[in-house]
Amino acid sequence: MTTSATMTAPVADELGLDMAALRAEFPMLHRTVHEGQRLVYLDNAATTQKPAAVIDAVADYYRTCNANVHRALHQVAAEATALYEAARTDLAGFIGAPETECIVFTRGTTESINLVAHGWGDAILKPGDEIVLSEMEHHSNLIPWQLLAARTGAQLQFIPVLDDGTLDLEAYRKLLSGNVKLVAITHMSNLLGTINPVREMVAEAHRAGALVLVDGAQSVPHFPVNVTDLDCDFLAFSGHKMLGPTGIGVLYARRNLLESMQPFLGGGEMILKVDWRSATWAEIPHKFEAGTPNMAGAIGLGAAVRWLRQFGMDTLHRHEAALTQYAIERLEEVPGLEIFGHAPERGGAVSFSLDGIHPHDVAQFVDQQGIAIRAGHMCVQPLIRQLGHAALSRASFYLYNAEDDVDALVAALHKTREFFDHADG
Amino acid sequence: MTTSATMTAPVADELGLDMAALRAEFPMLHRTVHEGQRLVYLDNAATTQKPAAVIDAVADYYRTCNANVHRALHQVAAEATALYEAARTDLAGFIGAPETECIVFTRGTTESINLVAHGWGDAILKPGDEIVLSEMEHHSNLIPWQLLAARTGAQLQFIPVLDDGTLDLEAYRKLLSGNVKLVAITHMSNLLGTINPVREMVAEAHRAGALVLVDGAQSVPHFPVNVTDLDCDFLAFSGHKMLGPTGIGVLYARRNLLESMQPFLGGGEMILKVDWRSATWAEIPHKFEAGTPNMAGAIGLGAAVRWLRQFGMDTLHRHEAALTQYAIERLEEVPGLEIFGHAPERGGAVSFSLDGIHPHDVAQFVDQQGIAIRAGHMCVQPLIRQLGHAALSRASFYLYNAEDDVDALVAALHKTREFFDHADG
Amino acid sequence: MQMDDLYQEMIIDHYKHPRHAATLTDEEVLVDEENPTCGDRIRLTATVAEDGTVSDIRYDANGCAISVASASMMAETLVGRPVGEAREQIRDFVELMRGRKEIDPSELGDLVALEGVKNFPMRIKCATMCWHAVEHALNQLATA
Amino acid sequence: MQMDDLYQEMIIDHYKHPRHAATLTDEEVLVDEENPTCGDRIRLTATVAEDGTVSDIRYDANGCAISVASASMMAETLVGRPVGEAREQIRDFVELMRGRKEIDPSELGDLVALEGVKNFPMRIKCATMCWHAVEHALNQLATA
Numbered sequence A, B: 001m002t003t004s005a006t007m008t009a010p011v012a013d014e015l016g017l018d019m020a021a022l023r024a025e026f027p028m029l030h031r032t033v034h035e036g037q038r039l040v041y042l043d044n045a046a047t048t049q050k051p052a053a054v055i056d057a058v059a060d061y062y063r064t065c066n067a068n069v070h071r072a073l074h075q076v077a078a079e080a081t082a083l084y085e086a087a088r089t090d091l092a093g094f095i096g097a098p099e100t101e102c103i104v105f106t107r108g109t110t111e112s113i114n115l116v117a118h119g120w121g122d123a124i125l126k127p128g129d130e131i132v133l134s135e136m137e138h139h140s141n142l143i144p145w146q147l148l149a150a151r152t153g154a155q156l157q158f159i160p161v162l163d164d165g166t167l168d169l170e171a172y173r174k175l176l177s178g179n180v181k182l183v184a185i186t187h188m189s190n191l192l193g194t195i196n197p198v199r200e201m202v203a204e205a206h207r208a209g210a211l212v213l214v215d216g217a218q219s220v221p222h223f224p225v226n227v228t229d230l231d232c233d234f235l236a237f238s239g240h241k242m243l244g245p246t247g248i249g250v251l252y253a254r255r256n257l258l259e260s261m262q263p264f265l266g267g268g269e270m271i272l273k274v275d276w277r278s279a280t281w282a283e284i285p286h287k288f289e290a291g292t293p294n295m296a297g298a299i300g301l302g303a304a305v306r307w308l309r310q311f312g313m314d315t316l317h318r319h320e321a322a323l324t325q326y327a328i329e330r331l332e333e334v335p336g337l338e339i340f341g342h343a344p345e346r347g348g349a350v351s352f353s354l355d356g357i358h359p360h361d362v363a364q365f366v367d368q369q370g371i372a373i374r375a376g377h378m379c380v381q382p383l384i385r386q387l388g389h390a391a392l393s394r395a396s397f398y399l400y401n402a403e404d405d406v407d408a409l410v411a412a413l414h415k416t417r418e419f420f421d422h423a424d425g
Numbered sequence C, D: 001m002q003m004d005d006l007y008q009e010m011i012i013d014h015y016k017h018p019r020h021a022a023t024l025t026d027e028e029v030l031v032d033e034e035n036p037t038c039g040d041r042i043r044l045t046a047t048v049a050e051d052g053t054v055s056d057i058r059y060d061a062n063g064c065a066i067s068v069a070s071a072s073m074m075a076e077t078l079v080g081r082p083v084g085e086a087r088e089q090i091r092d093f094v095e096l097m098r099g100r101k102e103i104d105p106s107e108l109g110d111l112v113a114l115e116g117v118k119n120f121p122m123r124i125k126c127a128t129m130c131w132h133a134v135e136h137a138l139n140q141l142a143t144a
């Protein structure tokens, strides 16, 4: 199976990536689907596969030092706590956080954003305050603000998406002249692939007195992201989209924000002193980690981050950029195929329509040929509707994908095209 | 190591449990601590160890069918979704839930309770409404209601704990004559071991027009719990305390409640239709599962439940009850040892003080002899203070513990006693 | 390619030439149902004659091949039947899709082509949506 | 038992016979610090003489052997020293516990008995709490 990888991977070669060796580390890439076909996994924006290093880190935790962290002083608990906190340090380093305590473990991007909406938004926002989002936000960076707006009377404003899939930055500047308290913006669109100029947008928001939350679900896994450099106030991302286990993610926030924010979930280990009718809170980050955390998840995510570091996020980005370029060229060969998103800065999520064939039929057809792509609204319903569709198809890449995967997809799409064009009752 | 298990396990023998074979399935029980000593793990109320069946279920998920559930129609996603939903069915069966859709996956008990406080409480409670808790509630079943009370103006009332560690049910009845909207009560105290008469308490609460949330963190893992029989409105519990992975738990609620409740977290997959400034919600339980769930966690918890079923929860309960009885008798031999909690109905969590020796010193001493127990406030600060202490020690049991573990603890406590009595500078 | 299981010739035929499809005016529409998750949408109208038979079904369906073909076959199957029988047929079809019922293939007529859908859990909704829609339309006509 | 590492004779001696321990009236108490997580609590008072030396430290400590012994040694170490030197000693000890500093054992005096605590991360707070408390007391005296 993996030998095919070596056939067409000029980009990988150039970057010194040994695709066969790399794929060998991912057990899932060795399974077959639909009667022995190699699995061509192109749904990485939804979730990525896991290298053995991560699977083993999780299993080893359960086998060798499983205990509840922070709560007990016996040996196993001390080991578990040390591993859990070491994972926090790994994550802090990975995103260039100035302090380890600024890393809060959550279930994922969605919980991280909801935490900010409750812990920061409920206390701060007043009727008439504005939250600026963009039209390319994932539901997870949209619904929490809709709910917050309903609770507080704040207003949502949207930065329009231009025809090429970039944000209308002029419109953004105008919006900033309003009473904006928060800008919540995705770093990379999971639909259009657009990479937004977050660094500049943060600077402008700060000049206007607004804080900025960056949805890093599609950026942190794919290219170097440094919170100190971006100067953002909040960053949310998910472990499962970057080789990590399910059920773990991160909220980074500035120390002063975390310290002043209200806790979100109440429960064990987020407290300092508890009376019957009142309580005081633990230090950050523990104030935001009520209840038993996902220890195995955090430790597995730490392992994922260390695994990624052996390649470097820059290599990963260059590999994906080249592959995406290749994919776009090849896809455009397919008759009736239209790609959405042509930003000059874009990552490896390529959404498309195939004229006259519903995306679900497309995905089903290519799946039958061993190729996993996504079809649907990709959790950006309002934007998809605005583009004149109810659903699209999407191929999205990760480090272990190469030209052979794209070639397989393109061949399958040609077959799909033929089937629907020629089949007739 | 495991051979010692066969030496003293008359209760297990009687129940037909082969302790050596059973322990052999738990990799953690084969590790040693502090220079080759067998790990005697008695911190099960904090978190339990995992059998190979659970560790493998998690790893196998990552190795063979990892994909984002519900979102894609490719083959791997279909398999992942089927496994995830099968786990939901397993959990529904395990607690006798009438319908699978009444099972919401959360991170654990703490998130489950917070979900109810927000999704139900915020919409329903008015100033002057009352929430009845007991004085033995874990912080996770106390702080969320304190926060809710602060948000809504509702009042908290507490059922007193009597000297023997049972609840003052007369006082409970009196409290119910108030304007009570919710009773939130633990099924079993993690400090005193008391098993509360939840079935009767639910009936009385319902007669008074109040709903009942049962904190099942210490009951669902240890004895048969059936929501239909209890007739409770909400039940919260954690996977990691019942052989399952970390980062996964359950909220059970009646269908009509789930349907009328507001969503808690906003994000992907909990929506039906999304516009820029408003949205409608998915069917239950998905309405409450925003974002990518902990798939591996849920699937691992399903495996845990199936593993437990081979013994039956009744056997587990009888084993633990007999072991607890034995433990109490043996512990009382230690000079100056006082046990807290003497309810006639009690489970396997035994808290104690050792006259003149701080619980942290006790725990540290016995740890050095290979025995993991807990010392601290066990997340029930106000009750511990009321008992005249700031901290206690606690030993808590699970299926894989036997008399040899208790014997080891008792011997270690004797040594601790001697050290502190005789050592002198 | 094992797609024949799902995309049988019959399905493609109905998809490309949907029977009873029509452009409906807003006034005509009895039910308008949408599955925003996949973008399937059906606007539908039905008439029940004096004698209690389903005399007409017309619809405007937007969706994948499975959903459009299913609407086409649904209309063809139900038009002309007594309402009670139509309801039974609807129930049977939905149960068939959910894998809760076996039906003798000879009784299914063209619908037999949709039987394969039950092996694709993610697509079952595509096939059943229009059947739910027509059921809702019949309910409306009954209470009107 | 490898407990000697942690519970050295010296520690048990200070725990059983804490030096400078006292029952303090509420008026005397300068700082009252508590770690609710483990129930350790210390109420403490200190005096700085005209010449700038720490002339007195008394405390009422409630906690585990490590925390009580640490308070006892702390008082013994600091009383009689110039404030500046005392502050330095506090900082050094805290850094030692956190494993961020090596100190020549000969300079530690009795405190050497506490060095083993740094290998027990969960217990470090037990040993450092009283040192933070006395620092806060010195701060208060400085601004008073």
Ligand SMILES: Cc1ncc(COP(=O)(O)O)c(C=O)c1O
Pocket: A267, A268, A290, A291, A292, A293, B045, B046, B108, B109, B110, B111, B138, B140, B141, B186, B188, B189, B190, B215, B217, B218, B238, B379
């Ligand atoms: C009675 C009780 N309730 C709630 C909890 C909280 O569970 P978790 O930390 O898994 O959310 C626990 C355990 O810590 C408990 O013992």
Ligand SMILES: Cc1ncc(COP(=O)(O)O)c(C=O)c1O
Pocket: A045, A046, A108, A109, A110, A111, A138, A140, A141, A186, A188, A189, A190, A215, A217, A218, A238, A379, B267, B268, B290, B291, B292, B293
């Ligand atoms: C841009 C973006 N934001 C947020 C999310 C939500 O992440 P999660 O489902 O892991 O919470 C996703 C992925 O689904 C995403 O692509």
